[in-house]
Amino acid sequence: MEANIRVVSFFEDVAQERLIGTLIDRIAEDAGVRQRRLRREARVAEPGARVHEQFESFVKQRSDELSGPDVVLVVAIDCNCRRRNERKRQLEDKIWTRPRKGKKVRAAHVIVPTEHVxxxxxxxxxERWYIADQHAFNDVIGAGAAPKLPAYKCERDYYKNMLREALIKAGIRPILGGAEYGELIAQKIDLEQLRKADPAFESFEEELRGALKLVSSGLS
Known part of the structure; x- marks a missing residue:
């Protein structure tokens, strides 16, 4: 009997949880990991609080279980107009210790292989991912509902408002701002289209595939 793989995720908000959670299932299936082997667990950050501090607290609280050989850790937080590598480094510093010359190094929160994250x-x-594949959006919301995806724009709430307005025009009252359709959109979204729209997705996909395969082989 094959051992289960635990995918433990930290999401910035419910919009991420609904869309990315389903994308995790799709990526795992494409990587040859049977759905029955996946045990997905998620923590969604509380709104209005500093997400990086919440993530650090999450890592501290669950350090023992995150170190398990059967665990893949998914960290989902918007770049917020910062470069992906910069945002990634900030989050890595919440998990691992980096020695700094001439400075005392604090103990690492958790011993987890980088390849498992x-x-x-x-x-x-x-929200930009929600509308990245207009065919998928139209299939879920209705013909002609998808807004035209503009060139990359770094502006607070720009894509959030665009998603919300598109749903309102389609006659929908988006109580969760569109997150209520995240799972359905993620089931239909063309992954290649998403890769083209945001290279950050391709980077995540590669990291997740690698982590799943590594953990799976270690449990065989």
Missing amino acids: AFCLPDPHI
Whole structure:
């Protein structure tokens, strides 16, 4: 009997949880990991609080279990107009200790192989992924509902407002701002289209595939 793989995720908000959670299932299936082997667990950050501090607290609280050989850790936080590598480094510093010359190094929070961690960092915001594949959006919301995806724009709430307005025009009252359709859109979205729209997705996909295969082979 094959051992289960635990995918433990930290999401910045419910919009990420609904869309990325389903994308995790799709990537795992494409990587040859049977769905029955996946045990997905998620923590969604509380709104209005500093997400990086919440993530650090999450890592501290669950350090023992995150170190398990059966665990893949997914860290999902928007880039917010920062470069992916910069945002990734900030989050890595919440997990591992980096020695700094001439400075005392604090103990690492958790001993987890870097290869077991995948960083999902939508650039600039997760709402852009919701509308990245207009065919998928129209299939879920209705013909002609998808807004035209503009060139990359770094502006607070720009894509969030665009998603919300598109749903309102389609006659939908988006109580969760569109997150209520995240799972359905993720089931239909063309992954190649998403890779082209945001290279950050491709980076996440590669990291997750590698982590799943490594953990799977170690449990065989």
